[in-house]
Amino acid sequence: MASDTFNLDQAIAEWRRQMLAAGVKAPVPLDELESHLREDIEQQMRSGLSPQQSFETAVRRIGEAHALETEFAKMNKESLRMGFASVLVVGLILLSGFTFIRMELNADEQVLAYAAVACTLGVAFCWRYAVPFLPVISNKAIRLGAGSVCIGSGFLCASFFSNVILPRFEHAEDHQIPAVGFWLVLPIAVFLCLGLALMMSARDRERWGMQNALGRAKRTIA
Numbered sequence: 001m002a003s004d005t006f007n008l009d010q011a012i013a014e015w016r017r018q019m020l021a022a023g024v025k026a027p028v029p030l031d032e033l034e035s036h037l038r039e040d041i042e043q044q045m046r047s048g049l050s051p052q053q054s055f056e057t058a059v060r061r062i063g064e065a066h067a068l069e070t071e072f073a074k075m076n077k078e079s080l081r082m083g084f085a086s087v088l089v090v091g092l093i094l095l096s097g098f099t100f101i102r103m104e105l106n107a108d109e110q111v112l113a114y115a116a117v118a119c120t121l122g123v124a125f126c127w128r129y130a131v132p133f134l135p136v137i138s139n140k141a142i143r144l145g146a147g148s149v150c151i152g153s154g155f156l157c158a159s160f161f162s163n164v165i166l167p168r169f170e171h172a173e174d175h176q177i178p179a180v181g182f183w184l185v186l187p188i189a190v191f192l193c194l195g196l197a198l199m200m201s202a203r204d205r206e207r208w209g210m211q212n213a214l215g216r217a218k219r220t221i222a
Contacts (some may be wrong), residue, residue: 006052012037015059037062044049109179116182120189127193131210137203147199154191158184 019030037058044054097172105113137143161184169180200210 006050006055008041008051008055011052011055014187033062088107105179113179113182116179116186119183120185123186123189123193127197128208128210130193131197131200131205134197136200136205137198141202143199143201147195147197150191150195154188154195157187157191161187 014031016034041051041054044057045051049057051139076147117164132192137146163180166181197210200208204210211213
């Protein structure tokens, strides 16, 4: 629109509408952004720019600042997540080592037990990278049902392993659970993560950064 028909208040009102549509929460964060926007506009106008030029410049600058702030927030969250994961991994390894010593496992059994712990941790920390390859179920009831069935299947597999397979490896002399018993948790972890992934909507995946490279789920099924 031409400069002589430019209405600053209308432009700011339209900017607010676009910010709300983009997901900026109201009212406090948006009111703060508008306050910064108006201050920048006034500063630009005092330097000799027209109201329209001042508005466009301020919008561009506040958009760049907001994007930078968002990016730093993501980095801080990721650093916190990685730090927590590192502490958890170290803690589980130490606890597992203490448990293996108390169980008096030999070298071969410890390798088998540590392999089970490592695989379970791998599933827990890497499942998010498999989520984009799973279909998105658009129907919420079907989505929750499929996820629940999947999670239940994990416990059924673990129960079968515990009651049918594990007793075959039990130490006859002391009935101690063998090292292979640590693999009991793996099917629970696998099916739990798979079930949680199936329960996620496309918006959930986008919110947690689990969408594919195109920014949306690969496939959608009814």
